[in-house]
Amino acid sequence: MTNADPDRDRPLPDPETLADADRAAADALASGPRATELILMPVDPHRLHATWHVHPDDLAEARRRLGDDGPLVLRLYDATPALPAGSDRAPPFDVAVSGLENRWYVDVWQPGRSYVAELGLRAPRGGLVRLAASRRVDLPSAAPEAAEDRTFPEPTPPRGGMAPATPQPAPEAPAGPEAAPADAVPAGTGGDGTAAPPDEAPAGVGPPTPQEPAHAGAEPPCAETGPPLSETPPEPPADRSGFPRVDDQVLQDFAARAREAESRFLGGSAAGGEPAGEAGLFPPGATGAPLPEDGGPMPLESVMSLSSFGLAGENVDLEVNAEVVIHGRARPGSRLTLFGQQVPLRPDGSFEVRRALPQGALVLPLLLNQGNG
Amino acid sequence: MAAGHLCLVLHAHLPWCRHAGEAVTLEESWLFEAIWESYVPLLLMLDRLAGDGVPVRLTLSLSPVLLEMLADGHLMGRFRRHLDHLLALAEAESARDGPERAAADHHARHLAAVRDAFDHRCGGDLPAAFAAHARAGRLDLVTTAATHGYLPLLWPEPGAVRGQIDTARRTFRRHFGRDPEGLWLPECGYTPGLDGVLATQGVRYTFLEAHGLLHARPVPPHGVTAPARTPAGVAVLAREPELARRVWSAGTGYPGAPAYREFHRDLADRRDTGTPGPTGLKLWRITGRDRDAKAPYAPDAAARQADADARRFVQAVTAAVRRRDRDAPPVTLTCPFDAELFGHWWFEGPYWLERVFRHLAATDAVAAATPGDVLADAPQLPRVEPAASSWGEHGYHNVWLNTETDWLWPHLHRAARTMAILARDHAATPADTPAGRTLRQAGRELLLAQASDWPFMLRTGTAARDAEHRLGTHLGRFRLLADALRAGGVPDPRHLTAIEAVDTVFPALAPGTFR
Numbered sequence: 001m002t003n004a005d006p007d008r009d010r011p012l013p014d015p016e017t018l019a020d021a022d023r024a025a026a027d028a029l030a031s032g033p034r035a036t037e038l039i040l041m042p043v044d045p046h047r048l049h050a051t052w053h054v055h056p057d058d059l060a061e062a063r064r065r066l067g068d069d070g071p072l073v074l075r076l077y078d079a080t081p082a083l084p085a086g087s088d089r090a091p092p093f094d095v096a097v098s099g100l101e102n103r104w105y106v107d108v109w110q111p112g113r114s115y116v117a118e119l120g121l122r123a124p125r126g127g128l129v130r131l132a133a134s135r136r137v138d139l140p141s142a143a144p145e146a147a148e149d150r151t152f153p154e155p156t157p158p159r160g161g162m163a164p165a166t167p168q169p170a171p172e173a174p175a176g177p178e179a180a181p182a183d184a185v186p187a188g189t190g191g192d193g194t195a196a197p198p199d200e201a202p203a204g205v206g207p208p209t210p211q212e213p214a215h216a217g218a219e220p221p222c223a224e225t226g227p228p229l230s231e232t233p234p235e236p237p238a239d240r241s242g243f244p245r246v247d248d249q250v251l252q253d254f255a256a257r258a259r260e261a262e263s264r265f266l267g268g269s270a271a272g273g274e275p276a277g278e279a280g281l282f283p284p285g286a287t288g289a290p291l292p293e294d295g296g297p298m299p300l301e302s303v304m305s306l307s308s309f310g311l312a313g314e315n316v317d318l319e320v321n322a323e324v325v326i327h328g329r330a331r332p333g334s335r336l337t338l339f340g341q342q343v344p345l346r347p348d349g350s351f352e353v354r355r356a357l358p359q360g361a362l363v364l365p366l367l368l369n370q371g372n373g
Numbered sequence: 374m375a376a377g378h379l380c381l382v383l384h385a386h387l388p389w390c391r392h393a394g395e396a397v398t399l400e401e402s403w404l405f406e407a408i409w410e411s412y413v414p415l416l417l418m419l420d421r422l423a424g425d426g427v428p429v430r431l432t433l434s435l436s437p438v439l440l441e442m443l444a445d446g447h448l449m450g451r452f453r454r455h456l457d458h459l460l461a462l463a464e465a466e467s468a469r470d471g472p473e474r475a476a477a478d479h480h481a482r483h484l485a486a487v488r489d490a491f492d493h494r495c496g497g498d499l500p501a502a503f504a505a506h507a508r509a510g511r512l513d514l515v516t517t518a519a520t521h522g523y524l525p526l527l528w529p530e531p532g533a534v535r536g537q538i539d540t541a542r543r544t545f546r547r548h549f550g551r552d553p554e555g556l557w558l559p560e561c562g563y564t565p566g567l568d569g570v571l572a573t574q575g576v577r578y579t580f581l582e583a584h585g586l587l588h589a590r591p592v593p594p595h596g597v598t599a600p601a602r603t604p605a606g607v608a609v610l611a612r613e614p615e616l617a618r619r620v621w622s623a624g625t626g627y628p629g630a631p632a633y634r635e636f637h638r639d640l641a642d643r644r645d646t647g648t649p650g651p652t653g654l655k656l657w658r659i660t661g662r663d664r665d666a667k668a669p670y671a672p673d674a675a676a677r678q679a680d681a682d683a684r685r686f687v688q689a690v691t692a693a694v695r696r697r698d699r700d701a702p703p704v705t706l707t708c709p710f711d712a713e714l715f716g717h718w719w720f721e722g723p724y725w726l727e728r729v730f731r732h733l734a735a736t737d738a739v740a741a742a743t744p745g746d747v748l749a750d751a752p753q754l755p756r757v758e759p760a761a762s763s764w765g766e767h768g769y770h771n772v773w774l775n776t777e778t779d780w781l782w783p784h785l786h787r788a789a790r791t792m793a794i795l796a797r798d799h800a801a802t803p804a805d806t807p808a809g810r811t812l813r814q815a816g817r818e819l820l821l822a823q824a825s826d827w828p829f830m831l832r833t834g835t836a837a838r839d840a841e842h843r844l845g846t847h848l849g850r851f852r853l854l855a856d857a858l859r860a861g862g863v864p865d866p867r868h869l870t871a872i873e874a875v876d877t878v879f880p881a882l883a884p885g886t887f888r
């Protein structure tokens with residue numbers, strides 16, 4: 001590159017034409033169908049982030065299959081490829097969630113674990129009508145691990161010792177994080193060639209592979225995964241439709257143990273002791289809420305009732321402060337107000353407002369003006 | 374052979390800011406300030422050391438998007454006008470009577486030297502000037518992800534990471550005529566598996582935050598004081614935390630000394646300069662903690678402070694090297710910094726760096742080195758799987774994934790997935806056809822949307838609305854182009870031409886790598 005390079009002095013576009021293009025671009029960003037999907041991402045050693053979008057047609061199909069209106073849950077599986085010596089795989093657990101399009105943070109106790117998740121409607125006996133499945137996410141370790149013997153295969157040097165001049169052929173789908181180049185040690189195998197747990201979405205669920213993401217296709221993404229949970233490490237799928245399969249009894253046993261573990265944690269006895277379970281098992285507000293008769297994880301309704309504050313006046317034994325998060329999406333360019341104040345819209349039209357949650361009923365005066373009055 | 378190596382690494386990056394309007398945008402002002410305060414002064418520092426025969430081994434990462442801006446005639450023309458305006462302002466200030474006169478005079482001389490160097494020393498072509506120092510063996514030029522995308526959070530769509538790295542390599546080659554050997558991971562962000570992409574692109578070494586090695590599996594025997602090798606064969610050097618704190622610490626770091634120039638007080642804070650916003654002229658020194666009581670800047674006192682701090686730094690480096698075990702390999706102390714710290718945030722930083730090299734030259738215990746030097750001395754490295762890590766607050770991904778930024782990642786992942794599909798479907802489409810041009814421009818817009826700057830600005834609240842606007846603009850342009858291709862057509866030719874003309878970055882982009 002030199003001053004003589006023809007790319008150096010490219011003229012700028014006509015501002016009005018560019019503005020016209022950007023108006024069309026903003027419309028494009030705000031429109032278009034999107035497929036059902038679930039994505040997990042690591043935040044830190046103790047926290048992962050889930051984001052999902054559920055197409056309304058998929059939800060309707062899931063409800064039809066369930067024959068009921070079960071709660072929407074994230075079901076998380078410990079999919080750690082190589083567990084530390086002497087440690088057990090964390091049991092699967094559910095997190096009650098809400099919203100066709102939402103984001104959720106899940107806190108876990110044990111750093112350095114790997115997870116896969118399903119999003120679905122939970123059946124009364126614990127089964128799951130799956131809407132989407134994630135790929136595997138690996139949480140970072142929080143401290144040096146005990147010494148261990150590890151061997152790494154010798155890497156193949158880059159061709160010619162330097163980068164290829166032309167693009168390398170892309171790996172065949174699925175091209176997930178584990179689809180590392182052929183001359184690299186695949187992520188998640190620890191470099192020792194051991195098989196990774198399932199981290200692929202079943203066929204028809206979400207668009208985890210480079211395939212057309214439009215919501216179209218013969219197979220609806222809903223799939224009953226019951227009996228859905230397993231206490232044993234999930235087996236690698238034999239094919240792309242495979243996903244951990246477990247039975248309802250395991251889920252019920254697990255829920256009972258989790259209930260016990262959680263009560264120990266919240267009572268303080270677990271502090272400094274053995275982590276008895278995953279901190280993100282249920283929202284803390286679920287403590288003491290009645291359990292469903294079938295022993296399954298807490299329903300969402302039991303969480304909401306404890307959103308309050310100031311339970312004990314000046315002699316505070318417990319004070320709970322809560323916020324309500326109002327989030328959604330409107331057409332970009334609209335004017336949205338809440339309590340008379342304008343709510344800023346992001347470029348995609350999404351918005352999020354946090355307000356303290358008062359006691360008693362809460363009315364949200366949310367007004368949308370689309371510019372035509 | 375010295376008992377220790379000091380790897381000083383500077384990483385330079387700013388977001389793309391070419392635009393069609395007349396007014397200087399916020400991002401543009403960042404670029405202009407970085408050029409006159411950091412990049413040109415660093416270049417002049419290298420010139421002085423070379424002229425005096427002082428041995429210099431410095432690693433410099435120039436982000437691909439920054440390289441493109443520094444080579445853009447339109448932007449550099451605007452920079453020259455900005456510099457002229459600033460110089461005129463400084464000269465006017467130096468003609469005024471008052472306690473700040475000496476500081477104004479110093480700035481006027483500094484700006485004149487920068488303009489002379491920019492125009493005559495390097496002919497307006499900063500990348501070429503840095504390349505000359507690299508050819509002379511003083512500088513080790515490395516690259517980073519194309520638009521500084523935060524790779525651990527792009528990793529759910531590996532095509533996005535491949536696109537960032539491959540475009541970086543091609544851009545480096547376009548500017549310097551060869552492939553890079555080293556790569557700076559944006560924000561030192563690492564997650565297991567990334568090394569495979571780097572290895573495929575021919576990257577020999579990269580850099581990690583300290584716990585990337587200290588939490589590695591297994592922990593390497595010499596911690597952060599020696600490089601290690603990843604499963605895919607990439608050498609990794611980790612930041613030495615104690616030395617880093619001497620410079621980076623907001624509370625006790627060198628840049629907080631009272632004699633140094635105060636970054637947070639601009640001439641516009643004291644009088645109406647006729648220019649909206651900060652001028653970039655800062656004529657006071659830190660003085661103390663009182664935000665209102667700032668004494669005029671005294672250049673000579675600041676220079677003495679920089680020399681003393683450089684001597685203390687070299688003493689600390691020497692002491693760290695002498696603490697090594699007798700049977701340990703030569704100690705490697707890796708000290709990476711943002712290049713813009715030197716000059717922009719810490720005005721005396723380039724002079725401090727120059728004094729560090731001069732003091733290093735006077736000791737036998739430690740030698741300045743590049744990663745290439747270190748690896749040549751240590752062909753057998755321990756093999757480890759580095760831990761996921763970053764140099765952001767808390768050491769992981771929290772700065773880029775939080776309640777202020779989590780909404781943007783699904784958009785980036787969906788766009789990357791769409792780009793992968795389009796790249797596959799249009800693998801045989803000639804680049805010079807409307808469809809080929811549309812695909813390449815879609816790749817550019819995707820890369821620009823992936824810049825780590827936007828979530829960082831959203832997190833810190835620094836011009837958050839501006840970050841949202843930029844993100845929305847590039848994502849929208851991507852969607853406009855991608856939707857047209859997915860529908861089997863091409864966008865309005867006027868729209869395509871206009872977008873191509875404003876976002877001219879990465880002419881060497883290869884869409885196939887996004888698959």
